[in-house]
Amino acid sequence: METMPLLRRSAKVTDRKDSVAIEYLTNEIVLDGPAASLFRKMLPHLDGKTRLDRIAEQLGEPTRRIRTLADRLKATGVLGYEGEAGRTMTGMEFYELHRKYCAAWLQPIYDHPLWLKLTTGTASRAQVLGFAFEKYHYIEGAYEHMAIAAANSTPEMMPHLAEHFIEEYNHGDIYRRGLRSLFPNDTVLEAQPLPSTRALVNFLSESAQRNSFGYYAGNELLQMTENTSDPAGADSIDTFYDLMRKHYPYTDKLIDSFIAHTKADQSLGHENVFFKMCGSVPPMSMAEVKDAMNIVRMMAEHLALFMDGIDAHYASFPLMPRTPCTLLSE
Numbered sequence: 344m345e346t347m348p349l350l351r352r353s354a355k356v357t358d359r360k361d362s363v364a365i366e367y368l369t370n371e372i373v374l375d376g377p378a379a380s381l382f383r384k385m386l387p388h389l390d391g392k393t394r395l396d397r398i399a400e401q402l403g404e405p406t407r408r409i410r411t412l413a414d415r416l417k418a419t420g421v422l423g424y425e426g427e428a429g430r431t432m433t434g435m436e437f438y439e440l441h442r443k444y445c446a447a448w449l450q451p452i453y454d455h456p457l458w459l460k461l462t463t464g465t466a467s468r469a470q471v472l473g474f475a476f477e478k479y480h481y482i483e484g485a486y487e488h489m490a491i492a493a494a495n496s497t498p499e500m501m502p503h504l505a506e507h508f509i510e511e512y513n514h515g516d517i518y519r520r521g522l523r524s525l526f527p528n529d530t531v532l533e534a535q536p537l538p539s540t541r542a543l544v545n546f547l548s549e550s551a552q553r554n555s556f557g558y559y560a561g562n563e564l565l566q567m568t569e570n571t572s573d574p575a576g577a578d579s580i581d582t583f584y585d586l587m588r589k590h591y592p593y594t595d596k597l598i599d600s601f602i603a604h605t606k607a608d609q610s611l612g613h614e615n616v617f618f619k620m621c622g623s624v625p626p627m628s629m630a631e632v633k634d635a636m637n638i639v640r641m642m643a644e645h646l647a648l649f650m651d652g653i654d655a656h657y658a659s660f661p662l663m664p665r666t667p668c669t670l671l672s673e
Contacts, residue, residue, distance in 0.1 A: 346424035348413045349391030354421045367421045368447035381412055391425035432632050434621035444636060445564050448643035457654040462583060464590030473657035475597050476664050479522060480536035483515030484544035492551035492558050500555045503620045514604055521600025534664035539652030543645045550638050556624060557635035561642035563617040569605050
């Protein structure tokens with residue numbers, strides 16, 4: 344079946360005087376000379392609905408020339424072929440694709456202004472403690488979505504998800520111990536998450552019910568923010584905790600709980616769980632790959648919303664922690 348080229352929707356094309364630049368994920372592809380001229384002519388037709396030979400006919404160009412440029416752009420990732428419905432992708436190929444996209448989708452999270460406030464001592468007490476409480480609510484929510492994922496998993500995913508659920512479901516207790524250094528236990532247990540935090544947990548639960556592999560692909564994006572086998576990444580996490588401890592001495596035991604959770608995950612090898620999963624799943628259709636990657640992308644968006652919620656809410660409402668509504672609440 345003849346393929347139909349489609350420019351990735353997140354690719355940004357900039358037409359310069361003597362060249363064309365295509366920004367995609369963390370890369371920039373620059374075309375100049377005849378390649379730039381040909382791409383300008385092809386661009387209106389890169390809609391995933393027009394066959395390569397038909398594009399060549401409409402442009403008055405040899406099909407081989409059109410295909411050569413399309414294949415080279417496909418190799419960089421900025422172009423896909425829509426006519427490949429019968430193609431499959433192995434789990435390990437998906438793993439590499441996932442890492443590439445997550446590196447780009449996590450960048451806005453790493454650039455979020457809340458991190459700068461927390462590491463420079465400019466965050467308010469409510470933002471600091473709000474960050475701790477919302478992390479606790481997120482971790483505590485693991486028992487919800489991980490149980491759903493295991494119950495709805497495929498045979499290949501079941502051993503991984505069941506083992507991960509057993510290891511993770513009580514990790515909220517680690518954070519609770521840190522919060523109890525500042526608040527009574529009942530206060531911690533009754534504290535309410537922000538709607539943005541609840542939305543993140545709910546999305547994990549919805550994804551777990553529908554697509555166990557896609558769910559964990561999304562969960563892996565969240566894991567990548569703390570659990571990493573990259574020494575540079577681990578050092579940056581340690582630096583973050585050291586700066587928090589320096590600027591907010593009252594969080595000492597809280598930071599201990601954060602570090603204890605990270606070390607608990609790393610001792611269990613959680614940074615390698617998704618790699619093992621990808622090695623055990625059967626080849627996926629392109630529709631299954633697209634579905635799973637859409638879950639990952641939306642997980643990144645929910646994570647950004649999670650950060651926005653902490654930053655904005657606790658800057659305006661300093662009462663800590665958030666308590667449940669009662670009949671006497673205003």
